[in-house]
Amino acid sequence: MKIMFKTPRESSTPRPAQTPHVRFADLYAGYPGRPVLHQLSAHIPRLTMTALVGPNGSGKSTLLGVLAGVIHPTSGELQHAGERQPAFVPQRGAVGDSLPLTVRQTVEMGCWGRRGPWRRLNRRDRTVVDAALDRLGVGDLASRQLGELSGGQRQRTLIAQGLAQESDLLLLDEPTSGLDPEARQSIEVLLTALVADGVTVVQATHDLEVARRAGACLLLQDGRLIGQGHPGEVLTESALARMWQTL
Ligand SMILES: Nc1ncnc2c1ncn2[C@@H]1O[C@H](COP(=O)(O)OP(=O)(O)OP(=O)(O)O)[C@@H](O)[C@H]1O
Numbered sequence: 001m002k003i004m005f006k007t008p009r010e011s012s013t014p015r016p017a018q019t020p021h022v023r024f025a026d027l028y029a030g031y032p033g034r035p036v037l038h039q040l041s042a043h044i045p046r047l048t049m050t051a052l053v054g055p056n057g058s059g060k061s062t063l064l065g066v067l068a069g070v071i072h073p074t075s076g077e078l079q080h081a082g083e084r085q086p087a088f089v090p091q092r093g094a095v096g097d098s099l100p101l102t103v104r105q106t107v108e109m110g111c112w113g114r115r116g117p118w119r120r121l122n123r124r125d126r127t128v129v130d131a132a133l134d135r136l137g138v139g140d141l142a143s144r145q146l147g148e149l150s151g152g153q154r155q156r157t158l159i160a161q162g163l164a165q166e167s168d169l170l171l172l173d174e175p176t177s178g179l180d181p182e183a184r185q186s187i188e189v190l191l192t193a194l195v196a197d198g199v200t201v202v203q204a205t206h207d208l209e210v211a212r213r214a215g216a217c218l219l220l221q222d223g224r225l226i227g228q229g230h231p232g233e234v235l236t237e238s239a240l241a242r243m244w245q246t247l
Pocket residue numbers: 031032034036054055056057058059060061062063204
């Protein structure tokens with residue numbers, strides 16, 4: 001297995017939007033005694049929103065975990081061209097509800113990669129945390145305990161934690177699941193703005209409308225890639241019908 005970071009950009013590379021941020025080839029990954037991803041080869045385009053689509057159990061979260069570096073491939077090649085460690089917003093969040101953490105403390109944990117766990121934050125970190133809280137509209141909840149939040153407020157807090165990591169690659173696992181339509185739309189607008197600000201965004205989603213508005217799409221079934229490219233070319237009626245038929 002080969003994992004590489006910071007591949008130098010060549011002068012003859014295509015325009016930035018087409019340049020891969022992550023590239024993987026013949027990738028296999030899973031859990032002890034449970035292989036999940038089989039021979040995946042694809043790339044995640046830079047400065048683009050990529051949607052990971054597929055039925056329950058098709059391997060979307062596992063692939064996000066591999067891209068985030070929290071699940072190690074059993075074999076294959078994975079290259080990150082990004083400058084920073086990816087920011088990962090898992091489906092339920094790594095923070096348990098029972099922990100006595102406030103919203104602000106939860107978002108501050110996004111600075112730990114730079115600062116170290118439980119270290120004092122500097123002024124710049126505090127500005128980053130304030131900006132992330134404001135951008136997700138949870139600034140007025142900053143002193144509330146995480147366990148006292150609604151599902152949507154909690155989800156926004158976890159996305160704010162992802163933003164506080166200031167990464168150039170943001171990975172989100174179903175970031176809008178459980179949110180009301182207005183909150184879903186505001187998260188979509190935010191993610192689109194992040195791409196314009198210079199972040200490569202990858203999100204697993206079951207929302208085909210969201211996936212259709214993405215710049216790129218990876219379609220997974222049973223841990224195998226059955227489509228990749230522009231959503232208009234990947235999410236065709238026939239591809240979706242084939243996928244659901246075999247379930
Ligand atoms: N921690 C784990 N240990 C063992 N097997 C796991 C673990 N997490 C997931 N799996 C298994 O890996 C397979 C892929 O799961 P994964 O969560 O990646 O799918 P998914 O496409 O994200 O599903 P969903 O849409 O339901 O979130 C499933 O068969 C699942 O049961």
